[in-house]
Amino acid sequence: MPKIAKQKTSKKYLNNNDTASKIGLFVFAVACLLIFTAPLLRGLFFTKEVLLTHLISFGLFALWIVKKYFKEEKIILSNPMDYLGLLLVVAYLLPILFQQAVSLRDAIGEALKYINAYFLYLLVKDYAHEIKHRIIIMYSIVLSGVTVAIVGIGSLGGYISLTDSVIGNRISSTFQYPNTLAAMMMTCLFIALGLMLEEDNRWKAYANGVMAYILFFTFIFTYSRAAWLVFPLFFLLYILAIPNMKKIIAILFGISIVIPTLLVMQPFTQVTSSENQGNIKLIGIFIVGIIGFTLLHWVFQWIASKLQSVSVKTLVIIPLIGVLLAGSLGVLAFNITEPLVFDNLNASENKWNSIRRTIEVYPNQNYILSVNVGVEGSNEKQWTWRIRVFGADDKGEQALLDDRIAEVGESGYIKIPFTTELTTEKALIDFTAVHPGIKVTFDEAMLLDGKSNFIQNIKLKYKYLPESLISRLNAIDLNENSSSARLAFYKDGGKIFYDYPIIGAGGKAWGYLYSAYQSYTYYSNEPHNLYLRVLVETGIIGLLVILILLLLLGVELYKAARRYCTINISLVIATLVLLAHSGLDFNFAYFSIILLLFTILSLIQWEPMLNIKILRWTYSRRKVNLAGAFMLSIIFLLFTSSLYTGYSNAMEAVKEAEKGNGGKSLALYQKAVIRDPFSAKYRVDLAQLLRASAQQTQQQKLIFEADKHISAALNNSPYDLDVSYHAIAHFLQRGKFDEAQEIAEDLVKNNPYKPEIYQIKLDAYSSIGDYFMQQEDTKEALKMYEKAMSIKEDIMRANKKTDKKIIQTSATQAKYNKLQYFIKNIESPNKLLQLADYVYISYFSTDFDENNVPDYWRIWNPQNKTQRIESSQKGMKLENIEGDRGGVYSSDISLQPNTKYQVEVEFSEDTNLENARVWVFSRSGEVSLQHQQNSVSSHSESFEFQTQPDIEPGNQYIIVEHKGLSNNSLSVKNFKIIQINNNVID
Numbered sequence: 001m002p003k004i005a006k007q008k009t010s011k012k013y014l015n016n017n018d019t020a021s022k023i024g025l026f027v028f029a030v031a032c033l034l035i036f037t038a039p040l041l042r043g044l045f046f047t048k049e050v051l052l053t054h055l056i057s058f059g060l061f062a063l064w065i066v067k068k069y070f071k072e073e074k075i076i077l078s079n080p081m082d083y084l085g086l087l088l089v090v091a092y093l094l095p096i097l098f099q100q101a102v103s104l105r106d107a108i109g110e111a112l113k114y115i116n117a118y119f120l121y122l123l124v125k126d127y128a129h130e131i132k133h134r135i136i137i138m139y140s141i142v143l144s145g146v147t148v149a150i151v152g153i154g155s156l157g158g159y160i161s162l163t164d165s166v167i168g169n170r171i172s173s174t175f176q177y178p179n180t181l182a183a184m185m186m187t188c189l190f191i192a193l194g195l196m197l198e199e200d201n202r203w204k205a206y207a208n209g210v211m212a213y214i215l216f217f218t219f220i221f222t223y224s225r226a227a228w229l230v231f232p233l234f235f236l237l238y239i240l241a242i243p244n245m246k247k248i249i250a251i252l253f254g255i256s257i258v259i260p261t262l263l264v265m266q267p268f269t270q271v272t273s274s275e276n277q278g279n280i281k282l283i284g285i286f287i288v289g290i291i292g293f294t295l296l297h298w299v300f301q302w303i304a305s306k307l308q309s310v311s312v313k314t315l316v317i318i319p320l321i322g323v324l325l326a327g328s329l330g331v332l333a334f335n336i337t338e339p340l341v342f343d344n345l346n347a348s349e350n351k352w353n354s355i356r357r358t359i360e361v362y363p364n365q366n367y368i369l370s371v372n373v374g375v376e377g378s379n380e381k382q383w384t385w386r387i388r389v390f391g392a393d394d395k396g397e398q399a400l401l402d403d404r405i406a407e408v409g410e411s412g413y414i415k416i417p418f419t420t421e422l423t424t425e426k427a428l429i430d431f432t433a434v435h436p437g438i439k440v441t442f443d444e445a446m447l448l449d450g451k452s453n454f455i456q457n458i459k460l461k462y463k464y465l466p467e468s469l470i471s472r473l474n475a476i477d478l479n480e481n482s483s484s485a486r487l488a489f490y491k492d493g494g495k496i497f498y499d500y501p502i503i504g505a506g507g508k509a510w511g512y513l514y515s516a517y518q519s520y521t522y523y524s525n526e527p528h529n530l531y532l533r534v535l536v537e538t539g540i541i542g543l544l545v546i547l548i549l550l551l552l553l554g555v556e557l558y559k560a561a562r563r564y565c566t567i568n569i570s571l572v573i574a575t576l577v578l579l580a581h582s583g584l585d586f587n588f589a590y591f592s593i594i595l596l597l598f599t600i601l602s603l604i605q606w607e608p609m610l611n612i613k614i615l616r617w618t619y620s621r622r623k624v625n626l627a628g629a630f631m632l633s634i635i636f637l638l639f640t641s642s643l644y645t646g647y648s649n650a651m652e653a654v655k656e657a658e659k660g661n662g663g664k665s666l667a668l669y670q671k672a673v674i675r676d677p678f679s680a681k682y683r684v685d686l687a688q689l690l691r692a693s694a695q696q697t698q699q700q701k702l703i704f705e706a707d708k709h710i711s712a713a714l715n716n717s718p719y720d721l722d723v724s725y726h727a728i729a730h731f732l733q734r735g736k737f738d739e740a741q742e743i744a745e746d747l748v749k750n751n752p753y754k755p756e757i758y759q760i761k762l763d764a765y766s767s768i769g770d771y772f773m774q775q776e777d778t779k780e781a782l783k784m785y786e787k788a789m790s791i792k793e794d795i796m797r798a799n800k801k802t803d804k805k806i807i808q809t810s811a812t813q814a815k816y817n818k819l820q821y822f823i824k825n826i827e828s829p830n831k832l833l834q835l836a837d838y839v840y841i842s843y844f845s846t847d848f849d850e851n852n853v854p855d856y857w858r859i860w861n862p863q864n865k866t867q868r869i870e871s872s873q874k875g876m877k878l879e880n881i882e883g884d885r886g887g888v889y890s891s892d893i894s895l896q897p898n899t900k901y902q903v904e905v906e907f908s909e910d911t912n913l914e915n916a917r918v919w920v921f922s923r924s925g926e927v928s929l930q931h932q933q934n935s936v937s938s939h940s941e942s943f944e945f946q947t948q949p950d951i952e953p954g955n956q957y958i959i960v961e962h963k964g965l966s967n968n969s970l971s972v973k974n975f976k977i978i979q980i981n982n983n984v985i986d
Helices: 002-040 047-071 080-097 104-127 131-156 178-198 202-220 225-241 244-273 280-306 312-335 467-474 481-499 509-517 530-562 566-582 591-603 619-658 662-675 680-697 700-716 721-734 737-750 755-774 778-789 791-799 810-824 829-837
Strands: 340-343 353-360 366-377 386-392 398-405 412-419 426-433 438-449 454-457 838-843 857-860 868-872 875-879 886-890 900-907 916-922 929-933 940-946 956-962 970-979
Touching: 002 047, 002 104, 002 131, 002 591, 047 104, 047 591, 047 619, 080 104, 080 530, 080 591, 104 131, 104 509, 104 591, 104 619, 131 178, 131 202, 131 566, 131 591, 178 202, 178 225, 178 244, 178 566, 178 591, 202 244, 202 280, 225 244, 225 530, 225 566, 244 280, 340 426, 366 386, 366 426, 386 412, 398 412, 426 438, 481 509, 481 530, 509 530, 509 737, 530 566, 566 591, 619 662, 619 680, 662 680, 680 700, 680 721, 700 721, 721 737, 721 755, 737 755, 755 778, 755 791, 755 810, 778 791, 778 810, 791 810, 810 829, 810 838, 829 838, 829 970, 875 886, 900 916, 916 940, 929 940, 956 970
Parallel strands: none
Antiparallel strands: 340 438, 353 426, 366 412, 366 438, 386 398, 386 426, 438 454, 838 970, 857 886, 868 875, 875 970, 886 956, 900 940, 900 970, 916 929, 916 956
């Protein structure tokens, strides 16, 4: 009997094992496919792709648990990475559990990403114990990178049409962002290099080398400056870590990818920048580069094979010779130049040609720019060439030092003197030619001092390097705006951490909080730094996890180098380069990058430090625990399914709303909110539809339901600008003015350096004021209007805390000035009736940034250094000396063609009017001058004019001039333009 039972058990075991093997093979295949396709789906940046990936991944994890059940296997956490991954998941869950997440839905979304990634980590780690599975997964990563690279190259050449796969001249491929593409290319390149070094089959090694070349080639054309800085450092670290014999192969490999890339770079760039997209030459040049690499790589491999028996000293000398050779070629490439030619001879319309060169200069010094200019062809109506010299200070702020516009046919040796300012550190020189029928050649450019002594040559065009590469290299400067912005991110992130130190503010918290802590106006929903992002989202707990991970990677790199384990070295370096670059950009906003990181971590063969068996009981107890793990994956699968259904319902609701099917849209949004109750956006949109439906059906309960959804949206995402904006609109419509005012004030408090926020406050209080005016409660209306006008004090208060001043937007300024007019004339009904006809109102006392120039006005004739402008509560005072013209000019305003207008200008009573003159110009139309008022006879002057019939609305401007007839100052209070009704000329 026992024997029979044993046979049955064995048969059952064999059946279970066969089933488990089939399930395991399926899970492994789908996991590899998931790893391969993740970057191709727009990097998994957008909600739809992320949720679909969750569904597949959680389902896959459930099947993996089933496989382990049938195989009677244990889940073992055996190395520190197993625990770190789990701790990172916990860190993202804590802000949700303790209700500290500033956006509940986004916090849940980020937590799901890390849960998913950790599940994938456990799954891949289980398969990676077998070397063949480990290699297949590594190839899945590399092939994914190569596919993404080819998509990018094809898009650059015009063969593949994919939105934002090329931005400017930079490849961004499926990520739609060049810097993250560069990070992936580097990561995959080190993995491909490891596979190549470990491959015994020569042809497979060549194939790996070709894939690495494609990755490197694409990496270069991302023009990612940070990646260009990071890659050489980690390649050097890689060389130091791998075994000696493989050092030679790796160095020679590096030379073999750099040389053909440099040789084909210039022609490749010329083809991609041509107007004939899809030219077969691009593919030809790319293939030539691959062939050149393959031949060079073959030669170097042969050389390396002959060096296997040489001494260690020789092994060191030969790579050094290779490095020196590559360096020499690089130096030559950067020093071989040729004249700069802008050829528009065959052009039929304007074609913009321009380059910029940056040179070091000293402040407050006289210089001369000397250049030999050759001109072919002519265009009597247009200038032939233009050279502009800008000065840049240590903050990157630029000021025009000289602008030389050539006369028709002007050529020969041209000397352009310029003087740097007190803060100038660099001179930026723009060489430009635009107009058709002209060919311009710039040559022999040099910088001279004020006495014509030679200082340095200026390289105009590099023979073997594309201009796009040079311009990106010139931009690598710690003083440029992007770097100073990152420093501001660190400072502001520290302020957020101070308020959320332990568990952080939840996933994507930076995008909601940064504007309340920022030091000046900038717009960035990402902190461009993984470590700052983790610190803000998960507090010190999450940051410690990442720092410990870096420490463990360093230890593992050392151990792998001691064991001569090239694959482990490659995987660790790939991880480190990804984490290093992510310290300079927002790569981890892409879910595919999170998956990539956890996949690589699962492939590293960590040395066991702990051996804790989670499931180590008897068979029956193990079954229960496996069932628990299975149930956990099913719970996440169902939860994600609910979120995806909610997303789908919301998208359908938007489509129905666009079709005008309000009822269907309402029903779909109600389903969306049930499926995803955490989304503030769904609730806000639903509340809008409920209000609209209530107005049509007169069902009061719909209004109450809308109230609940608005309150829930504010509770789930209190810092969401869109939610706050719609909440204000909702409460205004409901007559709940106190709630609307409170939200408006909070918006200003939490977004002091976002000018558009002040428009929301202005509109909110103005709407309440309008309501009280309709109720004939003038006193209460004035109180609301005055609160609306308090945005001036709000902005000026914010400006006292920053060097980069803000002013209101042009739309806010227009409404602010009209409201100011309304308050000043509230006792004059006739004047209030005219308000609708005023197309432009400007009070010269409006100077929010306190630069002594009225907002949206600029100094006219700035060459006149003697004029002085002072803005105060009384208006603008313009001081000038006799014989010099000065004044101010407005930002663009909108005047209609063939239309009569009346201008009203109010001067201070004590001003002398002899110096006053007013001009009205248009930037469009054959005649730019629309009106010239040479003399002013009244302190409340008015005059009429008619616009020309061919002007385009939106590009007109005004000049208020001090003629300089005497030393008397000119004081202006306000300037208004009113359209005269029934005056359009046929």
